[in-house]
Every structure is written in structure tokens, then in C-alpha cells.
Amino acid sequence: MLLNKVNYDKSVKYRNMQKEPKKQLLVFKWLTKIVSDITLRKRLKIEKINMDGVKAPYFLVSNHMGFVDLEINALCAYPARVSHIATLEGHYRRSLLMELDGCIGKRKFTTDPHLIPACEKVLNKFGAVLTMYPEARYSPIGTTAILPESLGQLIKRLKHDVVVLVHHGNYLYTPFWDWRRKRDVPLYSTMTRVLTKRDVEEKTPEEIQKIITDALWYDEYKYQEEHGIIIKEPYRAEGLHKVLYQCPICKTEFKMYTEGAILGCSECGHKWELTENGKLQALDGETVFSHPPTWYEWQRENVRDEIKRGKYFFADEVDVYSLPNTNKFIDIGKAKLTHSMETGFLIEGHYNGEDYKISRPVAGMYGVHIEYDYCYIRPEECVQISTMDDTFICYPSKKNQVTKLSLATEELYKIKQETKRIRRQARLEKREENE
Ligand SMILES: [Zn+2]
Numbered sequence: 001m002l003l004n005k006v007n008y009d010k011s012v013k014y015r016n017m018q019k020e021p022k023k024q025l026l027v028f029k030w031l032t033k034i035v036s037d038i039t040l041r042k043r044l045k046i047e048k049i050n051m052d053g054v055k056a057p058y059f060l061v062s063n064h065m066g067f068v069d070l071e072i073n074a075l076c077a078y079p080a081r082v083s084h085i086a087t088l089e090g091h092y093r094r095s096l097l098m099e100l101d102g103c104i105g106k107r108k109f110t111t112d113p114h115l116i117p118a119c120e121k122v123l124n125k126f127g128a129v130l131t132m133y134p135e136a137r138y139s140p141i142g143t144t145a146i147l148p149e150s151l152g153q154l155i156k157r158l159k160h161d162v163v164v165l166v167h168h169g170n171y172l173y174t175p176f177w178d179w180r181r182k183r184d185v186p187l188y189s190t191m192t193r194v195l196t197k198r199d200v201e202e203k204t205p206e207e208i209q210k211i212i213t214d215a216l217w218y219d220e221y222k223y224q225e226e227h228g229i230i231i232k233e234p235y236r237a238e239g240l241h242k243v244l245y246q247c248p249i250c251k252t253e254f255k256m257y258t259e260g261a262i263l264g265c266s267e268c269g270h271k272w273e274l275t276e277n278g279k280l281q282a283l284d285g286e287t288v289f290s291h292p293p294t295w296y297e298w299q300r301e302n303v304r305d306e307i308k309r310g311k312y313f314f315a316d317e318v319d320v321y322s323l324p325n326t327n328k329f330i331d332i333g334k335a336k337l338t339h340s341m342e343t344g345f346l347i348e349g350h351y352n353g354e355d356y357k358i359s360r361p362v363a364g365m366y367g368v369h370i371e372y373d374y375c376y377i378r379p380e381e382c383v384q385i386s387t388m389d390d391t392f393i394c395y396p397s398k399k400n401q402v403t404k405l406s407l408a409t410e411e412l413y414k415i416k417q418e419t420k421r422i423r424r425q426a427r428l429e430k431r432e433e434n435e
Contacts, residue, residue: 002357012330013324015088024101026081036071044187044188049192049193057080059119059160060076060082060163061163062133063166066174082130085119087369088106088391094326116157134148136367146366155212160197164191165190179373229277237258239258248295271283278292318337322392335347336349345409358387363413370405382395
């Protein structure tokens with residue numbers, strides 16, 4: 001039995017995660033500028049706040065709602081060179097191009113010790129703008145996703161100005177759950193220097209973390225309401241059931257569906273319209289949640305409650321594809337995926353004559369990457385579990401499950417952290433009593 005390894009043929013080489021970053025080629029900088037100018041000029045407005053005198057190198061932290069964010073970030077940083085900390089799956093089949101564009105490859109939701117020296121090189125040696133998307137994936141419901149607790153420490157270590165770029169409209173323009181179809185929505189980004197080099201020196205990592213967390217706050221549906229944005233596309237709700245998977249009327253999970261502008265529950269028959277101004281409105285009877293992110297957070301509370309009652313457990317047969325390097329996804333067949341407080345994520349399978357087990361305990365994962373329509377392998381929903389050397393893309397056989405898996409990962413982690421804190425506190429108190 002192999003642990004956190006798969007019995008690949010000798011021809012399969014792992015990606016070297018210690019690769020030094022390359023300086024972005026000027027041609028890529030200009031190309032990105034030209035393409036972004038042409039595609040976004042009419043749609044995008046950028047507002048710069050407290051940016052007087054800010055020059056590269058600096059650390060640019062941005063929210064993440066769609067691919068368009070990369071173009072906007074490069075536009076905002078222009079004329080400086082940029083280096084994006086980018087997921088390794090994004091390097092698939094274009095690794096060299098990504099490297100020449102200055103990207104640093106990282107596996108998601110892993111603690112990579114090579115990341116800090118790579119970031120230091122970009123800032124201190126290349127004098128470039130280092131961009132990072134700490135949410136580490138596209139926002140499922142247009143609100144800020146969970147951020148890594150280590151962000152404050154990373155900033156403290158890098159010792160540079162910090163600029164926060166908050167995009168608005170990008171989720172409404174191409175929602176994660178229906179990213180192939182665009183809606184006619186204006187894009188608006190604010191670029192704010194939130195910390196000077198001196199602030200970074202003087203503040204604690206916790207204070208820095210709080211400043212970044214507050215600055216990255218966003219809610220796309222509030223933004224839609226405040227700016228009177230009307231989305232008329234007749235298909236505007238299609239895909240929303242992947243995120244809002246539990247019916248607030250009959251509480252049934254995974255029986256939601258969407259059609260046109262309608263979100264419905266096939267269990268109790270309740271229906272809501274996603275109105276042109278981004279509100280949910282029941283066609284008949286009680287609406288319960290008119291603001292989609294409130295519905296989403298209600299589901300989170302239910303998952304949390306399930307965990308606390310000791311009832312949370314996920315098991316399914318999944319199709320697994322792995323990505324040891326960026327050349328190709330390897331079909332490693334079927335496996336059993338389980339998720340619980342006791343084991344965290346566990347993939348158990350058999351490949352090339354040998355059993356394997358991939359384990360990611362709860363304490364090491366504050367979030368998980370999910371996709372609703374993953375274009376690189378099969379356009380269906382999947383969950384991606386990474387180790388330091390490999391990434392495993394798991395396609396569940398049960399449908400509409402991945403949003404709950406994502407919420408459960410976040411809540412399991414939080415509960416684990418809280419339990420640890422309480423235990424530590426109790427130990428301290430006991431020690432004081434004894435003294
Ligand atoms: Zn229902």
C-alpha cells in the first residue's frame with residue numbers, strides 16, 4: 001500500500017516544485033496589455049485609491065471571480081512587469097508559456113516552503129509586481145471566500161507595500177457556475193494601497209491579516225443592487241442550483257434544479273425566480289432568502305450543525321485523474337473518496353498493480369478546490385485534492401455534491417481549530433491552578 005503516492009510507470013516524472021521563477025518577458029507584458037485593452041476597454045472602470053507614489057515592486061492581493069481577473073490585474077499593474085502566483089492546473093500543457101509570463105506554480109491548499117523564496121526573488125530581484133489570489137479559486141456565490149491564515153505572515157516576511165485590488169461585476173459577468181456564458185455587466189475594480197512598507201514593518205501578522213481581510217470584502221449581489229445593474233439574460237439562473245443545493249422550504253439537499261431564470265426544488269415543487277436585479281423571489285408562497293449569499297451561508301450553518309452533531313460523513317465512488325506534472329492528466333481509474341472529521345479527505349484506490357491511499361487530514365486544509373464545469377478533463381463537477389507532489393481530480397458519481405464538500409472542508413477546519421484553542425486554554429488554566 002502506497003501512502004500519498006501512486007504507482008506510476010517510470011516514465012512519469014513529477015514536476016519540480018522548487019523551480020526558480022522567471023522574469024516576465026516584455027512581449028507578454030505588452031501582449032496582455034493590448035489584448036486586455038481591446039476586450040475590456042468599454043466594459044471596465046478602474047479606480048485608484050491612495051496609490052500616489054506607489055511603484056513596483058509591491059505585493060498585489062486580489063479577489064478572484066473569473067479568468068478575467070488575471071487580465072485586469074496585469075492592466076492595473078502596467079507598466080510594471082507582473083508575476084502571478086498561479087495554480088499548477090493552470091500550467092497544464094502550457095507550462096513554459098506560463099513560466100515565461102512570470103507565473104509561479106503552486107498546488108492549491110498546500111503549504112509550500114518554496115513559495116517564499118520565489119516571491120522574494122520576484123520582488124527583490126526582478127522588481128516586479130507580485131500578484132496573488134488568496135481565495136485560491138473562483139468565488140462560488142460572489143462573496144469573499146475563506147482566506148489562508150498565513151497571509152499576514154507572508155506579507156510580514158516579504159516587507160513591501162501591499163495593494164489590494166477588488167474586482168466588482170466579474171462574478172455577475174461570468175458566474176463560476178455558468179462561466180462559459182457571459183452576461184452584459186460593467187466591470188469596476190478598485191486598487192488601493194492598504195499597507196506601506198513601514199506599516200508592514202510596524203504591524204503584527206494578525207493586524208495585517210485583519211486589514212487585508214477587511215479590504216478584500218465583497219458581495220456581488222449587494223454591488224448589483226447598489227449600482228442598479230439589470231441582468232436580462234433569459235438563462236441567468238442556469239447553474240445556480242449547483243451552489244444553492246439545499247431547499248429552504250423542505251430542507252432536502254441535492255434536489256434543486258434551474259431552468260432559464262427559475263431555481264426550483266424537485267422534491268417539494270417550490271420555485272424561485274432570479275429577478276433581473278439579482279433577487280430571488282418565490283413564484284408562490286414564501287421566499288425565505290431573497291439574497292443568494294444569505295441562502296449559501298444558511299447551508300453552511302446546516303453543515304456546521306451536522307458536523308457538531310457528529311453526523312457529517314461523505315463517501316462515494318469517484319473517477320480519479322492525477323496531475324503529477326503539467327503535461328497530461330493521468331486516468332488512474334475508480335477510487336473510494338471519503339470525507340469526515342476523523343480522516344479528512346481520503347482517496348483509496350488501486351493503480352498499476354498497487355493499492356494507494358491519499359490522505360489530507362482536516363487540520364491541514366482550510367478549504368478545497370471545487371469545479372462545476374471543469375474544462376480540462378470532463379465538463380462536470382469535481383473536487384481537486386492536492387498533496388505537495390500531485391493533484392487528484394475526483395469526479396463523484398453522486399451529483400450536485402461538491403458545494404457541500406467545500407463548505408464541510410471549511411467548517412471542519414474551523415471546528416478543529418476551535419477545539420484546539422479550547423484545549424490549549426484549558427491546559428494553560430490547569431497549569432496556572434497547579435502553580
Ligand atoms: Zn423543497
